[in-house]
Amino acid sequence: MVETHSVERFTVVIVGGGAGGISVAARLRRRDPHITIAVIDPSATHAYQPGWTLVGAGVMTSAQTLRQEGGLIPKDVTWLREAVQSFQPDEQSVTLENDQVVEYQRLIVCPGIQLDWDSVKGLKETLGRHGVTSNYDRDSAAYTWECVRHLGQGKAIFTQPSMPIKCAGAPQKAVYLSSDYWRREGVLHHINVQFCLAGGALFGVPYFVPSLQKTMDYYGVDIHYKENLIAVDGEKKEATFQKVGTDETVVRSFDMLHVVPPQSAPAFVKNSPLANDNGWLDVDPHTLQHKRYATVFGLGDVLGTSNAKTAAAARDQAPIVAGNVLNSLSGSPLTEQYDGYGACPLTVSYGRVVLAEFLYGGKVAPTFPYDQRKPSRFAWLLKTQIFPRLYWNGMLRGVDPRVTHKVLKDT
Known part of the structure; x- marks a missing residue:
């Protein structure tokens, strides 16, 4: 007797329920309430990882950086609480560790990075x-x-x-x-x-x-x-x-x-047809579409692109991926372009931060009209108070980062 496994089908399947995965799921749900979406992630807890630097300095507690994953999954998005075993991009399917097969029209890969x-x-x-x-x-x-x-x-x-x-x-x-x-x-x-x-x-x-x-x-x-x-x-x-x-x-x-x-792409990506020669997800650096499989997109730390691997990068990539996935589904050109934006608030002391913002090629891209090489109390306020709120209440809810940029500039 041939053993069979259950098959589920979705318009969009997202591998990874971290900052990138939840954010892009929320963006897709906001823009098209009719498509079916699944998020694959085995973890029950979601962490605001930029806060761990502050935990190590006694400014925040570990509890303040954590939320229940189930409470963050957008409404009407299916959560498959399993780990990925393998990808079959030619068949447009993902096999989970429980041998369940999940089929997709479009796949978004964003499982983060492996420590x-x-x-x-x-x-x-x-x-x-x-x-x-x-x-x-x-x-x-x-x-x-x-x-x-x-x-x-x-x-x-x-x-x-x-x-x-x-x-x-x-x-x-x-x-x-x-x-x-x-x-x-x-x-x-x-x-x-x-x-x-x-x-x-x-x-x-x-x-x-x-x-x-x-x-x-x-x-x-x-x-x-x-x-x-x-x-x-x-x-x-x-x-x-x-x-x-x-x-x-x-x-x-x-x-x-x-x-x-040391860090690398997760093993199930590294050992898959989706990886480049160095094990990272092989995507176009601007459209974030896979270079060989047109139905696959990616964002976040798993990418084999030259941008900094930061939460700010994932925040800006999410609307790019959401827009291009929807364009791809409708047969339209991929008009959304990622410019490599990343940001790193370097906490040089208690109360002062060097806010480094940059694009591909190390081009400096300051949001605020001051010399951001100079340690700033304003940037400390952003790091400790504003950015966590924007993460939980903006990014993970699919709010366009261009809106939050404007709000910050007007602050």
Whole structure:
């Protein structure tokens, strides 16, 4: 007897219920209430991940960054609470891990990014203990704050792996906020702060680097370029780094270690026909339509495009994808174009932020009429108060980002 599996059919299937997936589902539902939409995501909890930097600095709590996923799925959108096993783009179907088959007319792939904790030897075993922490982990972000609060002397090491990673400014945000706390407590001169990064520059957009370097110098941070963390021994409090491009390694002792793990596309994307040679979703950088499969689109951190992997990028990509998917369904040209917009509010201290906004090619694209290289109290208000509200009440409800940009400009 041949085993059969259930098949469900939708006009649009969205893989991923994070910032990109919920936002584009809401946009589609607003624009066309008649199409059938499904969101595939196994998680019961949705996190405002930009807030984890603030959790690690004692400004927010973990609970403030979390909501129930079911309460965010737009009305009349089907939630399939399963993980994806594989894609069959020639058959226009997705197979779930329970072997259920989901067919689509159009597919939107936005499952985010994979945190490769296992690629650093010993990291998973000691994360959240022995002073080893990470703001990239929901459960460890609060431990970051505990480590910072209780460190009065010693050595604090902060790491950053090779690109791409989500929110490329987040590793140094942890450096700045921790250092500023220690400065305010009067113990910074007793702490040797080190920032070890695999790259050769502080930030990918050169326009902002001098301002960020000035901040590093102000806190007295020792920067080690082209060093990649490869192993952690929590009990010995030792971190092993490899010099990029060589076999040379260096072992550094620590009292606190903030780790940013290497990152890649989720395995079910990386090992699928939808991936490019580097494992990322292979889409046109402007229309966000797949380069080989016209019925497939994507947005968010999974994309193999050169824009920064930030929530702000996903926010601007959502209406582009929604518009082009609807155009595609009607046989119209794909008129919506993404310009590579991304934003990174770099929290250089408690109360001040360097708001970096840029397009493809590192072209600076400020929303506000001031020199955004300069740390700003206004940008701190945006980061801590306005952006979370816009996320929950604007982006995830499908509000056009052009509307929120205008509101912010008029503030």
